Amino acid sequence: MPLSDPAVRNAKLAVKPYKLTDGEGLYLLINNVGKYWRYDYRFQGKRKTLAFGVYPVITLADARDRRNQARKLVANGGDPAAIKQAKKLKEKQLAASTxxxxxxxxxxxxxxxxxxxxxxxxxxxxxxxxxxxxxxxxxxxxxxxxxxxxxxxxxxxxxxxxxxxxxxxxxxxxxxxxxxxxxxxxxxxxLKGALTPVRETHHASITDPKKIRDLLLALEGYSGSFITLSALKLAPLLFVRPGELRHAEWSEIDLNAAEWRIAAGKMKMKAVHLVPLCKQALAVLRELKPLTGEGRYVFPGVRSYARPMSENTVNAALRRLGYEKTEMTGHGFRSMASTILHEQGWPHEAIERQLAHAERNKVSAAYNYAEHLPKRREMMQAWADYLDGLKAGRSNTVA
The missing domain is CATH 1.10.150.130 (Tyrosine recombinase, N-terminal domain)
Structure with a gap:
């Protein structure tokens, strides 16, 4: 006898599964969890079962419509289960291709x-x-x-x-x-050319020697955290990117060899970078090491030594010293060094390598981190001595 809506609605859940048959292969499978519509049919001599969904989301009328559609497919030589599986696969592939x-x-x-x-x-x-x-x-x-x-x-x-x-x-x-x-x-x-061109901007920097002297003296007079003061002292000496400076780790620094080797993963160009350490930089690091040397980072954060200092620390210190963002930024130490060193006649290749600028040949970049190293060591020490000369007020200072 065909099922009725009340019969389906009033059927009790049971630990032992049982069926309520509607006819022509359609039945309601009931267990202790819910009520499920199923349709049994034969295709190419094999018995197969098709799931139609869960009652009451799928009503008796819905289940009968689905059964009738499935019967037509079988009558026309189609396999409802295979068609449903193919549809699911297509939907899955479509979802993976959005x-x-x-x-x-x-x-x-x-x-x-x-x-x-x-x-x-x-x-x-x-x-x-x-x-x-x-x-x-x-x-x-x-x-x-x-x-x-x-x-x-x-x-x-x-x-x-x-x-x-x-x-x-x-x-x-x-x-x-x-x-x-x-x-x-x-x-x-x-779509190339469809967007408004980006207006080229440069990081604010100071390149006038007299103003550089004023800046260096201001940095020396910073009255905040000693860790921040140390970062401020090193920023002009090393002219690395601000992110590279704040992520510096003691394990990367060899004070005896006077070098800082930065892993490729930390660098913008994804190539190992070697920073020769001048005498002045070594002095700053040796003074700082008793304070932070037991931890991972050279410049740890205020709240936790397990994390590096905030990305805004150096810029915030510059603002505190009275330098607006239109005058000087942490990134500006790079422009400062590049401009003056070029003016003083240092080899362009050595300057660019020390700035870790883009290397056209990526394979070359991976192996040439020590390129021009003797000249770079000489240049870095001369640069630090030049900055000391500016602070001392020597007008004839040269690098």
Missing amino acids: FEAVAREWHEKQSVKWVPKNSARTISVLERNIFPYIGSTPISQVTAATLLSAVQKIEKRGNIETAHRAMQISGQIFRYAIATGRAQADLSLV
Whole structure:
């Protein structure tokens, strides 16, 4: 006898599973957890079972409609279970090929070679600006127009650099999708020139010798944390990037060899970098070591020695000394050194290598961290002596 709605509704759950049959292969399987619609049929001589869902989400009428559709498929030579499985597989493949899925897969693979900060920044750009608009679209179906529309929303907020960054990241994702067979074209190439150009900016820096002298004397007079004071003293001597300075570890520094060897993973160009330590830098480090030498970081944070100092510490100290961000920044020590050293005639190659600027040949960059090292050692010591001369007020100071 066919089932009725009251019979299905009133059927009791039981520890021992049992069936209520509706007819033509449809039945309700009941256990101690719930009620499940099932359909038994034969295909090519084999008995098969198809699941239709859970009652009451799937009503009796719904289950009968699904049974009737399945019976027609069987009558026409189709296998409902195989068709359902193929549909699920297609949906799974589609889910794995959305822009967001491909992007996260790409990010996971690439982030192993990035510093955590860059990895977090990259995924944040995508999550805030790209995924909400094209994340659920299969990457093969994303059009140049939809990508541009998403990126232009960033541009309209005035974040031009972020818009270009988002386009650059998207291009890398498309190229990864092409390599893995899920896209045919890098749409970022099609959209080249579609965004407002980034206005080139330079980190604020002081390059006038008299003003450099005033700055150095101001740094010497800093009355805050001794750790911060030490970082301020080293910043002009070493002119590394602020992130490289604050992440310095004692294990990387060899005071006897007078060098600081920074691992490739910490460097912007992903190549080992060697910083010769002048006598003045060694003096600062030896004075600091009794305070922080037992820990990992040369410049630990205020709240925990297990973490490096805040990325804003040096800039905040400069502000405290009266230097606005339009006058001087932590990054500005690099421009200061580069400008003066070039003016004094030091070899461009030695200066660029010491600044760890981009190496066109990445293989060469990996092995040439010691390139021009004798000249760089000489230059770094001469630079420190030049700065001492400025502080002492010697007008004829040269590097």
